[in-house]
Amino acid sequence: MKSRNLNSIDCKPFELLLDQKTIARRVVELGKQITHDYHDKNPVMIGVLKGCIVFVADLMRHIKLPLELEFVAAASYRKGAKREQQVEFGGPAHIALKDRNILITEGVVDTGRTVTTLLKQLAKEEPASMEIVTLIDKPASHRTKLNIKYKGFTVGNEFVIGYGLDNTQKYRNLPFIGSVIDSE
Numbered sequence: 001m002k003s004r005n006l007n008s009i010d011c012k013p014f015e016l017l018l019d020q021k022t023i024a025r026r027v028v029e030l031g032k033q034i035t036h037d038y039h040d041k042n043p044v045m046i047g048v049l050k051g052c053i054v055f056v057a058d059l060m061r062h063i064k065l066p067l068e069l070e071f072v073a074a075a076s077y078r079k080g081a082k083r084e085q086q087v088e089f090g091g092p093a094h095i096a097l098k099d100r101n102i103l104i105t106e107g108v109v110d111t112g113r114t115v116t117t118l119l120k121q122l123a124k125e126e127p128a129s130m131e132i133v134t135l136i137d138k139p140a141s142h143r144t145k146l147n148i149k150y151k152g153f154t155v156g157n158e159f160v161i162g163y164g165l166d167n168t169q170k171y172r173n174l175p176f177i178g179s180v181i182d183s184e
Helices: 020-037 053-060 113-123
Strands: 014-018 044-049 068-075 088-090 101-109 129-137 150-154 177-180
Touching: 020 053, 020 129, 020 150, 044 053, 044 113, 053 101, 068 113, 101 113, 113 129
Parallel strands: 044 068, 044 101, 101 129, 129 150
Antiparallel strands: 014 177, 068 088
16 A cells, blocks of 8 residues: 555555544444443543554544543563563553443453453452453454453454554554564
């Protein structure tokens, strides 16, 4: 895929997986579903940085009810595309979570290690409920059984970039999702 905007970005070769319109439609649908499911609640959305940032910004505008927002930083890819053994968290939630309904929001759920670790950590706060929201789910990569209630799209095991998702901290600003083509 070539365009004037992409030519000015030194971009890795990729294949377009999800275009802007497809993503936007699904984000609206997820917002409506969450609004319906939480119509009588005041949920706390906890975004897992950095990959969730574009998704959270778009999704929360389509949730039509009171909503609190907090972020945690998590890193399992600290040196490029190679996964690290330990998930590192930073910036713990500052909102009281006891008896609250939590929506853990990820850009992508790959192995599931990050969200599983976060679920265990947040359970100590005794929330009323916790659900996972992700734009991209990669079930073939999961290392543990996960119940993801709200998912935008299911893809294979490819490495994806764009719409907040990165490769070595680059390409988050692409307005679509592409699959990196391994050139090696």
